[in-house]
Amino acid sequence: KNQVEQSPQSLIILEGKNCTLQCNYTVSPFSNLRWYKQDTGRGPVSLTIMTFSENTKSNGRYTATLDADTKQSSLHITASQLSDSASYICVVSAYGTDSGAGSYQLTFGKGTKLSVIP
Amino acid sequence: EAGVAQSPRYKIIEKRQSVAFWCNPISGHATLYWYQQILGQGPKLLIQFQNNGVVDDSQLPKDRFSAERLKGVDSTLKIQPAKLEDSAVYLCASSLGYRSGANVLTFGAGSRLTVL
Numbered sequence: 001k002n003q004v005e006q007s008p009q010s011l012i013i014l015e016g017k018n019c020t021l022q023c024n025y026t027v028s029p030f031s032n033l034r035w036y037k038q039d040t041g042r043g044p045v046s047l048t049i050m051t052f053s054e055n056t057k058s059n060g061r062y063t064a065t066l067d068a069d070t071k072q073s074s075l076h077i078t079a080s081q082l083s084d085s086a087s088y089i090c091v092v093s094a095y096g097t098d099s100g101a102g103s104y105q106l107t108f109g110k111g112t113k114l115s116v117i118p
Numbered sequence: 119e120a121g122v123a124q125s126p127r128y129k130i131i132e133k134r135q136s137v138a139f140w141c142n143p144i145s146g147h148a149t150l151y152w153y154q155q156i157l158g159q160g161p162k163l164l165i166q167f168q169n170n171g172v173v174d175d176s177q178l179p180k181d182r183f184s185a186e187r188l189k190g191v192d193s194t195l196k197i198q199p200a201k202l203e204d205s206a207v208y209l210c211a212s213s214l215g216y217r218s219g220a221n222v223l224t225f226g227a228g229s230r231l232t233v234l
Protein backbone atom coordinates (compact mmCIF):
# COMPACT_ATOMS: atom_id res chain seq x y z
CA LYS A 1 0.00 0.00 0.00
CA ASN A 2 1.33 3.44 -0.93
CA GLN A 3 2.11 5.56 2.12
CA VAL A 4 3.61 8.98 2.87
CA GLU A 5 4.81 9.73 6.39
CA GLN A 6 5.74 13.24 7.51
CA SER A 7 7.61 14.48 10.54
CA PRO A 8 7.40 16.29 12.78
CA GLN A 9 3.64 16.51 13.13
CA SER A 10 3.99 20.10 14.32
CA LEU A 11 6.80 22.58 14.78
CA ILE A 12 7.17 25.99 16.40
CA ILE A 13 10.10 28.21 15.47
CA LEU A 14 11.14 31.81 15.97
CA GLU A 15 10.90 34.24 13.10
CA GLY A 16 14.14 34.38 11.15
CA LYS A 17 15.20 30.83 12.03
CA ASN A 18 15.60 27.96 9.58
CA CYS A 19 13.75 24.65 9.75
CA THR A 20 13.58 21.33 7.93
CA LEU A 21 10.52 19.17 7.42
CA GLN A 22 10.81 15.47 6.59
CA CYS A 23 8.88 13.15 4.29
CA ASN A 24 9.35 9.39 3.91
CA TYR A 25 7.40 7.45 1.35
CA THR A 26 6.69 3.95 0.20
CA VAL A 27 5.12 4.63 -3.18
CA SER A 28 5.66 2.57 -6.27
CA PRO A 29 6.21 3.03 -9.11
CA PHE A 30 7.45 6.51 -8.24
CA SER A 31 6.76 9.35 -10.65
CA ASN A 32 7.38 12.56 -8.74
CA LEU A 33 7.19 14.20 -5.34
CA ARG A 34 5.50 17.49 -4.56
CA TRP A 35 5.43 19.80 -1.59
CA TYR A 36 2.32 21.87 -0.97
CA LYS A 37 1.75 24.75 1.44
CA GLN A 38 -1.71 25.01 2.98
CA ASP A 39 -2.60 28.19 4.83
CA THR A 40 -5.35 27.93 7.43
CA GLY A 41 -8.73 28.00 5.73
CA ARG A 42 -7.25 27.75 2.23
CA GLY A 43 -6.56 25.03 -0.28
CA PRO A 44 -3.03 23.62 -0.78
CA VAL A 45 -0.70 25.54 -3.09
CA SER A 46 2.15 23.82 -4.94
CA LEU A 47 5.68 24.78 -3.86
CA THR A 48 7.88 22.33 -5.76
CA ILE A 49 7.66 19.20 -7.87
CA MET A 50 10.63 16.86 -8.29
CA THR A 51 11.12 13.87 -10.51
CA PHE A 52 13.34 10.84 -9.93
CA SER A 53 16.39 12.50 -11.48
CA GLU A 54 16.20 15.70 -9.47
CA ASN A 55 17.72 15.79 -6.00
CA THR A 56 17.18 19.43 -5.13
CA LYS A 57 14.86 22.21 -6.19
CA SER A 58 14.38 25.70 -4.81
CA ASN A 59 11.48 28.12 -4.77
CA GLY A 60 12.59 31.30 -3.06
CA ARG A 61 13.33 30.52 0.58
CA TYR A 62 12.03 26.98 0.16
CA THR A 63 14.45 24.22 -0.87
CA ALA A 64 13.28 20.66 -1.37
CA THR A 65 15.60 17.67 -1.57
CA LEU A 66 14.88 14.18 -2.78
CA ASP A 67 16.78 10.95 -2.18
CA ALA A 68 15.04 8.40 -4.38
CA ASP A 69 17.26 5.59 -3.08
CA THR A 70 16.18 6.00 0.53
CA LYS A 71 12.74 7.32 -0.46
CA GLN A 72 13.13 10.43 1.61
CA SER A 73 12.51 14.10 0.95
CA SER A 74 12.98 17.21 2.99
CA LEU A 75 11.73 20.77 2.76
CA HIS A 76 14.10 23.39 4.15
CA ILE A 77 12.79 26.86 4.93
CA THR A 78 15.38 29.59 5.27
CA ALA A 79 14.98 32.77 7.30
CA SER A 80 11.41 31.97 8.26
CA GLN A 81 8.72 34.63 8.17
CA LEU A 82 5.40 34.88 9.99
CA SER A 83 3.67 34.17 6.68
CA ASP A 84 5.34 30.76 6.56
CA SER A 85 2.95 29.60 9.29
CA ALA A 86 0.95 26.89 7.54
CA SER A 87 0.69 23.16 7.02
CA TYR A 88 3.18 21.66 4.60
CA ILE A 89 2.00 18.56 2.80
CA CYS A 90 4.20 16.05 0.99
CA VAL A 91 2.50 14.37 -1.97
CA VAL A 92 3.93 11.50 -4.00
CA SER A 93 2.73 10.63 -7.46
CA ALA A 94 2.77 7.04 -8.68
CA TYR A 95 1.92 5.63 -12.04
CA GLY A 96 -1.07 3.37 -11.77
CA THR A 97 -3.51 1.52 -13.90
CA ASP A 98 -6.44 1.41 -11.50
CA SER A 99 -8.09 4.44 -13.03
CA GLY A 100 -8.38 3.33 -16.61
CA ALA A 101 -5.63 3.14 -19.18
CA GLY A 102 -2.75 4.57 -17.19
CA SER A 103 -2.90 7.51 -14.86
CA TYR A 104 -0.99 9.09 -12.04
CA GLN A 105 -2.29 8.64 -8.52
CA LEU A 106 -1.40 10.97 -5.69
CA THR A 107 -0.74 9.88 -2.12
CA PHE A 108 -0.90 12.68 0.43
CA GLY A 109 0.91 12.88 3.75
CA LYS A 110 -0.87 14.23 6.82
CA GLY A 111 1.23 17.37 6.78
CA THR A 112 3.49 19.21 9.21
CA LYS A 113 1.91 22.20 10.94
CA LEU A 114 4.50 24.97 11.17
CA SER A 115 4.02 27.95 13.45
CA VAL A 116 6.44 30.87 13.16
CA ILE A 117 6.32 33.16 16.16
CA PRO A 118 7.79 36.68 16.59
CA GLU B 119 -6.10 33.52 -14.32
CA ALA B 120 -9.11 32.93 -12.12
CA GLY B 121 -8.67 30.16 -9.57
CA VAL B 122 -10.89 27.25 -8.62
CA ALA B 123 -14.14 28.59 -7.16
CA GLN B 124 -16.05 26.74 -4.48
CA SER B 125 -19.24 27.46 -2.56
CA PRO B 126 -20.43 27.64 0.07
CA ARG B 127 -17.31 28.28 2.16
CA TYR B 128 -19.00 27.11 5.34
CA LYS B 129 -22.02 24.94 6.06
CA ILE B 130 -23.47 23.69 9.32
CA ILE B 131 -26.16 21.01 9.22
CA GLU B 132 -27.65 18.41 11.50
CA LYS B 133 -27.03 14.72 10.96
CA ARG B 134 -29.32 13.06 8.46
CA GLN B 135 -29.76 16.34 6.55
CA SER B 136 -28.44 16.81 3.04
CA VAL B 137 -25.89 19.27 1.67
CA ALA B 138 -24.47 20.16 -1.72
CA PHE B 139 -21.17 21.76 -2.66
CA TRP B 140 -20.37 23.44 -5.95
CA CYS B 141 -17.07 23.79 -7.77
CA ASN B 142 -16.08 25.72 -10.87
CA PRO B 143 -12.60 24.70 -12.09
CA ILE B 144 -10.02 26.74 -13.96
CA SER B 145 -11.11 27.31 -17.53
CA GLY B 146 -9.74 24.65 -19.83
CA HIS B 147 -8.92 22.16 -17.08
CA ALA B 148 -10.31 18.82 -18.14
CA THR B 149 -9.70 16.99 -14.88
CA LEU B 150 -11.62 17.79 -11.71
CA TYR B 151 -11.10 16.25 -8.29
CA TRP B 152 -13.07 16.26 -5.05
CA TYR B 153 -11.08 15.64 -1.88
CA GLN B 154 -12.19 15.24 1.73
CA GLN B 155 -9.82 16.65 4.34
CA ILE B 156 -10.56 15.78 7.94
CA LEU B 157 -8.92 18.02 10.55
CA GLY B 158 -5.27 17.06 11.02
CA GLN B 159 -5.24 14.75 8.00
CA GLY B 160 -4.09 15.03 4.42
CA PRO B 161 -6.68 15.26 1.64
CA LYS B 162 -8.34 12.01 0.60
CA LEU B 163 -9.57 11.62 -2.97
CA LEU B 164 -13.32 11.07 -3.23
CA ILE B 165 -13.86 11.27 -6.97
CA GLN B 166 -11.99 12.29 -10.11
CA PHE B 167 -13.59 13.40 -13.38
CA GLN B 168 -12.08 13.68 -16.84
CA ASN B 169 -14.41 16.05 -18.68
CA ASN B 170 -17.85 14.66 -17.76
CA GLY B 171 -16.73 11.08 -17.17
CA VAL B 172 -15.70 9.47 -13.89
CA VAL B 173 -12.08 8.28 -13.78
CA ASP B 174 -11.90 7.15 -10.14
CA ASP B 175 -14.61 6.98 -7.51
CA SER B 176 -13.27 4.00 -5.58
CA GLN B 177 -13.19 5.88 -2.26
CA LEU B 178 -16.54 7.62 -2.60
CA PRO B 179 -19.11 6.33 -0.06
CA LYS B 180 -21.72 5.81 -2.70
CA ASP B 181 -24.52 5.06 -0.27
CA ARG B 182 -24.53 8.70 0.79
CA PHE B 183 -22.22 10.67 -1.48
CA SER B 184 -22.85 11.53 -5.11
CA ALA B 185 -21.13 13.85 -7.57
CA GLU B 186 -21.74 14.97 -11.10
CA ARG B 187 -20.07 17.06 -13.77
CA LEU B 188 -22.77 17.00 -16.39
CA LYS B 189 -21.35 19.47 -18.93
CA GLY B 190 -17.71 18.78 -18.21
CA VAL B 191 -17.17 22.12 -16.52
CA ASP B 192 -18.53 22.80 -13.04
CA SER B 193 -19.34 20.04 -10.58
CA THR B 194 -21.58 19.35 -7.61
CA LEU B 195 -20.86 17.05 -4.67
CA LYS B 196 -23.84 15.98 -2.59
CA ILE B 197 -24.10 14.23 0.77
CA GLN B 198 -27.42 12.69 1.74
CA PRO B 199 -27.93 11.84 4.57
CA ALA B 200 -24.99 13.38 6.41
CA LYS B 201 -23.28 11.68 9.33
CA LEU B 202 -21.19 13.19 12.10
CA GLU B 203 -18.01 11.74 10.58
CA ASP B 204 -18.62 13.72 7.38
CA SER B 205 -17.48 16.87 9.17
CA ALA B 206 -14.50 17.96 7.10
CA VAL B 207 -13.28 20.39 4.48
CA TYR B 208 -14.26 19.41 0.96
CA LEU B 209 -11.61 20.54 -1.49
CA CYS B 210 -12.11 20.80 -5.21
CA ALA B 211 -9.07 20.78 -7.48
CA SER B 212 -8.53 20.87 -11.22
CA SER B 213 -5.72 20.13 -13.64
CA LEU B 214 -5.15 20.16 -17.38
CA GLY B 215 -5.18 16.37 -17.44
CA TYR B 216 -4.22 13.34 -15.41
CA ARG B 217 -2.19 11.22 -17.79
CA SER B 218 0.89 13.38 -17.39
CA GLY B 219 3.03 12.68 -14.35
CA ALA B 220 3.76 16.36 -13.99
CA ASN B 221 0.15 17.52 -13.91
CA VAL B 222 -0.19 20.19 -11.27
CA LEU B 223 -3.38 20.41 -9.26
CA THR B 224 -4.83 23.79 -8.42
CA PHE B 225 -7.03 23.69 -5.35
CA GLY B 226 -9.97 25.80 -4.36
CA ALA B 227 -10.28 27.29 -0.87
CA GLY B 228 -12.58 24.47 0.22
CA SER B 229 -16.01 24.11 1.76
CA ARG B 230 -16.00 23.46 5.49
CA LEU B 231 -18.82 21.19 6.62
CA THR B 232 -19.85 20.78 10.25
CA VAL B 233 -22.40 18.08 11.03
CA LEU B 234 -24.07 18.39 14.44
